[in-house]
Amino acid sequence: MQPFDALSIRAVLLESKALLLNRKVDKVHQLARDEILVNLRSKAGTIGLFISAQSVYGRMCLVKIPSSQDSAKDSGDSNLFERYRSKYGTNTPPNFCIVLRRHLTGATLVGVEQLPGERVVDFVFSCVDEVGGASLKVLTAEIMGRHSNLIFWDKETRKILAASHAVTREMSRQREVLPNLIYERPPVQDRPNLFLIDDQELKTAIRELKENSAEPERTQEEQEDKEKKSTKPPRPVVTIEQWLLTTFTGLGKHLCEEVVAGTGLASELSQFGQQEGSEEKLFEKLKQLRETAKFQPAMPEDLSRYSLLSWYQTPGDESWQSFTSCNDLIENYFRLLEAKELYLQLKEKIKSEINAESSKLEERKSTAQSHLSPNRELETLKDFGDMILGNLHSITAGQSLLELDDWNTDNNTKNGGIVKIELNPNLTAVQNAQVYYRRYAKARARKGAAQSTISEVDKRLSILNDLRAKADRAPDMNELQRIKDTLAGRKQHSQPRSQKVQKTKGKARMTSLISSDGWTIYVGRNKNENDHLIGKIANPNDLWFHVLGKGGAHVLIRVPASKQDPPKTTIEEAAQVAARLSKSAAGAKVRVIYTRCKHVKKVDKSKPGLVRYENERTIEVDTAKPMPKLMKKLFN
DSSP states (O other): OOOOOOHHHHHHHHHHHHTTTOOEEEEEEEEEETTEEEEEETTTTTEEEEEEEOOOOOHHHHHHHHOSSHHHHTTOOHHHHHHHHHHHTTOOOOOHHHHHOOOOOOOOOOOOOOOESSEEEEEEEEEEESOOOOEEEEEEOOOOGGGGGEEEEEEOOBBBBEESSOOOOOOOOOOOTTTBOOOOOOOOSSSTTTTSOOOOHHHHHHHHHHHHSSOOOHHHHHHHHHHHHSOOOOOOOOHHHHHHHHBBBOOHHHHHHHHHHHHTTTSGGGGGGGGGHHHHHHHHHHHHHOOOOOOOOOEEOOOOBBSSSSSOOTTTTTTTTEOOOOHHHHHHHHHHHHHHHHHHHHHHHHHHHHHHHHHHHHHHHHHHHHHOOOOOHHHHHHHHHHHHHHHHGGTTTOOOOEEEEEHHHHHHHHHHHHHHHHOOOSSSSHHHHHHHHHHHHHHHHHHHHHHHHHHHHHHHHHHHHHHHHHHHOOHHHHHHHHHHHHHHTTTTGGGGGGOOOOETTTTEOEEEOOOOTTTTEEOSSSSSHHIIIIIOOOOSSSEEEEEEESSSSSSOOOOOOOOOOOHHHHHHHHHHHHHBBBBBOOTTTTEEEEEEEEGGEETTTTTTTTTEEOOOOOEETTTTSOOOOOGGGHOO
């Protein structure tokens, strides 16, 4: 990109000064920390002066913004409206904006001056104070990269009234910028300003350049002698652009390149003295640069730079877009650059969120795969139970090992047709068989839950991959925002009704579920909902559930006055909800505590959702079991 340089400031002011002078300030808006929009009115209408001291995209230009978002949409300027809307909204504006409004509202802009060849502009306002006295206030825009600032000061006393960016002694040893200090200009460089030197000095500098470029190559001894005699350290100047940058101030890298392109000369300094008329061509272009008042603003499609002089373009070059005014060029160029950067940042953020979510899902899938037992191992547990029941007559009390002929022909060849079954000597034969049956049932349920988890994870990974591909192909910010909303689950139509906190007649209604026994279960999904659940919804005899020792949802079973305690099934389902909506690991056994709501108290009003409890009971929940039916609508 090309930064906003001194020539751009001169071009913008030449166009806009006649429109700005003698207008009264109508409104002052601070759009961001280093950006303000001043609305100036007169009988001819209202115009907006935008000034930005942002370090990368700092500039100043005139803008015409629709008065409302509706009219912006009608005219197709919705992006323009959004760009120049204050990020502070209806909140209290920053102190810098308050000071500007106090002094400038109703003031008249009487002067606009640029320091010659510098990126510093003074806007002089004639103000009327509280007692009716007149005074001059100056808003200085210093658009100088990372040293950019907006400074508001009194012209008579030179005292600083406010600044968009305060600069303390710890931040800069050269100049402090704080209220009530004397305003000082930014320190100047030790090189001549191209826009201030006279033609004779410029010709002399170019003549010396040509003489130096024509000098024969020196031996190493001659070069060392010259460096010893020189008071300045040697600079590696090999192109005309570098010579312009290191010799003068007031020029930028892109402007130097455009000057050389306009001369038609070769860029290498070694060829400068060999080209016919090189001295005159360079002088004429620099003189034209210093004195021109006619500009031909244009910018290329790739936004790599912009041009006010059109010395880059060839006639009929369609890759460059021309503008009728420099103000329009500056406004469009930098606004498109900002939009492009926001677009790339949002795309990278979306892809980062997708990658993070994918990593979590891959870990979850890996954990689930570790719980998949081969079918033969599951069947072996069942076979052991069947073998024990089939040989009850041969098992004696206290026996710890049972050896039988193996029913599996594959194992006959492996271990000689004998299978050894470990028994618990403290249990009966039937009880030992039941132990193997329970192990078989748990392993089968764990495998089923793992397969269900893997299927769910694969489906979600497929959705994330689709979103990643859409983000790569997204043509604009609107499409990226839709992808981000889909990723975050913020879209109104994509959220299940049970997840939303409904508002009826101004009162919040929590997410509610119905248990298999017909009891109402309320669920708080965040700290605010948890706080509302305890403070507004809970009755003293309702049952409150929460996972033990970890963060998670507050769950409540509504206990009507006509009933005593909920059925065991309802209690288990509420405990499952509390366990699965907690930070406990999925597929593990989780301890959930529950007690009457009258035994649950808030700890601190400033910390919503934080409670203490007593008289609690504990229930153990196995999250490897299939999910209760009532929870499916929470996760569909």
